[in-house]
Amino acid sequence: xxxxxxxxxxxxxxxxxxxxxxxxxxxxxxxxxxxxxxxxxxxxxxxxxxxxxxxxxxxxxxxxxxxxxxxxxxxxxxxxxxxxxxxxxxxxxxxxxxxxxxxxxxxxxxxxxxxxxxxxxxxxxxxxxxxxxxxxxxxxxxxxxxxxxxxxxxxxxxxxxxxxxxxxxxxxxxxxxxxxxxxxxxxxxxxxxxxxxxxxxxxxxxxxxxxxxxxxxxxxxxxxxxxxxxxxxxxxxxxxxxxxxxxxxxxxxxxxxxxxxxxxxxxxxxxxxxxxxxxxxxxxxxxxxxxxxxxxxxxxxxxxxxxxxxxxxxxxxxxxxxxxxxxxxxxxxxxxxxxxxxxxxxxxxxxxxxxxxxxxxxxxxxxxxxxxxxxxxxxxxxxxxxxxxxxxxxxxxxxxxxxxxxxxxxxxxxxxxxxxxxxxxxxxxxxxxxxxxxxxxxxxxxxxxxxxxxxxxxxxxxxxxxxxx
Numbered sequence: 001x002x003x004x005x006x007x008x009x010x011x012x013x014x015x016x017x018x019x020x021x022x023x024x025x026x027x028x029x030x031x032x033x034x035x036x037x038x039x040x041x042x043x044x045x046x047x048x049x050x051x052x053x054x055x056x057x058x059x060x061x062x063x064x065x066x067x068x069x070x071x072x073x074x075x076x077x078x079x080x081x082x083x084x085x086x087x088x089x090x091x092x093x094x095x096x097x098x099x100x101x102x103x104x105x106x107x108x109x110x111x112x113x114x115x116x117x118x119x120x121x122x123x124x125x126x127x128x129x130x131x132x133x134x135x136x137x138x139x140x141x142x143x144x145x146x147x148x149x150x151x152x153x154x155x156x157x158x159x160x161x162x163x164x165x166x167x168x169x170x171x172x173x174x175x176x177x178x179x180x181x182x183x184x185x186x187x188x189x190x191x192x193x194x195x196x197x198x199x200x201x202x203x204x205x206x207x208x209x210x211x212x213x214x215x216x217x218x219x220x221x222x223x224x225x226x227x228x229x230x231x232x233x234x235x236x237x238x239x240x241x242x243x244x245x246x247x248x249x250x251x252x253x254x255x256x257x258x259x260x261x262x263x264x265x266x267x268x269x270x271x272x273x274x275x276x277x278x279x280x281x282x283x284x285x286x287x288x289x290x291x292x293x294x295x296x297x298x299x300x301x302x303x304x305x306x307x308x309x310x311x312x313x314x315x316x317x318x319x320x321x322x323x324x325x326x327x328x329x330x331x332x333x334x335x336x337x338x339x340x341x342x343x344x345x346x347x348x349x350x351x352x353x354x355x356x357x358x359x360x361x362x363x364x365x366x367x368x369x370x371x372x373x374x375x376x377x378x379x380x381x382x383x384x385x386x387x388x389x390x391x392x393x394x395x396x397x398x399x400x401x402x403x404x405x406x407x408x409x410x411x412x413x414x415x416x417x418x419x420x421x422x423x424x425x426x427x428x429x430x431x432x433x434x435x436x437x438x439x440x441x442x443x444x445x446x447x448x449x450x451x452x453x454x455x456x457x458x459x460x461x462x463x464x465x466x467x468x469x
Contacts, residue, residue: 001037001039004023004024004048006019017055017056020055021058021059024059025066028069035079035081036079038077039076039079109416110451111419112450113450116367116450121351121360122347125348125350126343128350140337141340141341141345143338144329145170145345147167149346152353153318154170156352157320160358161287162292162293163290163293163302164293165320169320170321171329172316172338172340173317173318173339175316176303176305179303179319180208181208181212182319184214186325187238188212190325192237194214195214195238197217198219198240198242200248200249201240219231224251224252225257228264236269237271238270239261240273241274242276243274244291247275247397252288262294265299271299271300271301273303274292274302275303278394280361281308281364281395282393282394283368283369283393283394285393290302298324302319303318304317305317308395309360310360316344371453372391372398372448376389378457378461382461383464386467386468387402389446397447401441402441402443402467404467405440406467411444414466418466425445
């Protein structure tokens with residue numbers, strides 16, 4: 001074994017026992033200390049290096065734990081049999097030290113508008129959680145979601161959406177995908193294996209059901225929602241709909257068709273999943289009441305999310321289960337942990353209790369209504385013959401028909417160069433019936449909600465000039 005060399009203690013940041021440990025480990029790995037070779041005793045090495053016996057013992061103990069050496073009672077320490085170590089000494093790895101300032105956050109490629117949300121009020125509620133309820137954060141969150149937040153959601157849904165539900169029927173999760181995952185397990189336990197989906201529709205949910213093993217069918221969306229006559233009959237199944245503001249078409253299902261859909265579910269022992277993701281954001285007239293409030297046979301699962309009405313990073317979603325499905329969830333919920341931040345759940349509960357959420361929705365409606373008007377006027381003024389916007393009078397996006405030989409992907413990239421978020425509609429039309437629409441019509445979804453009001457007109461003007469080039 002070679003002599004152990006220690007760092008200059010005036011410059012070294014490594015403790016003595018770490019230096020000894022690493023020196024011996026490298027000798028063993030490089031076979032400079034042979035398998036079975038006896039190491040110096042604690043006292044001998046302590047005297048040789050001029051360090052305490054405790055320091056040598058710490059180094060030896062670390063080597064013992066990692067298996068580089070063994071201890072024989074009344075005999076001493078020996079190098080382990082390292083038969084699996086390559087004959088060729090391993091190359092020394094270069095240690096690269098980083099400072100936190102070396103890391104950069106990826107820049108947001110799109111415009112953003114901080115006036116869309118009052119973060120000061122949110123911070124005030126968060127401070128109350130950490131100051132007054134810090135003890136609650138020392139325990140895991142309820143798999144079903146915090147009771148305080150479920151209570152606030154049940155109150156809000158009744159007054160704003162006409163949804164009737166007790167807190168016990170509400171399940172909170174980190175985004176729609178976790179909620180859909182729970183829902184899939186419940187439906188499979190009910191013996192349901194078929195899901196009908198809107199086309200065009202929300203692709204992530206389609207992927208979740210497909211991954212869970214459901215058989216999928218796609219129902220074309222018309223001006224009044226899906227065609228109910230095309231839903232399966234005589235078998236229990238599920239239909240996933242957005243009746244109050246269909247994504248991405250913006251279609252609203254009229255009352256007659258809603259009752260027709262409820263009647264289909266009742267007759268076929270089936271379930272309706274109502275995705276009400278941003279129906280509170282309706283800018284002309286009152287928000288359309290939820291389908292769940294019309295249901296008298298417990299056939300509707302209501303889904304909601306705070307991503308559109310608070311801020312996207314919040315990732316808090318929820319579902320309202322009919323009583324029989326709620327009972328099934330209670331039997332399986334302890335198998336899962338809550339992935340939604342408990343601190344954020346409690347912050348949101350206080351935010352809603354103090355009335356900030358309701359007032360925030362009113363401000364958003366007013367702000368987004370102004371943005372929508374500016375967008376429509378800009379496309380009308382600068383884009384005649386090039387763009388036809390489809391006004392849904394609600395939500396956070398707008399569907400555009402662009403008459404261009406450029407691909408939808410290229411049009412989207414050109415919008416991104418001006419920090420406007422526009423996504424091709426084609427990838428969301430899986431299962432849609434093919435039509436004979438002209439090749440030159442490119443459908444796009446324009447998310448105008450985050451762009452500052454005072455920049456919208458100029459950006460759209462520049463975009464239309466770019467699209468025309």
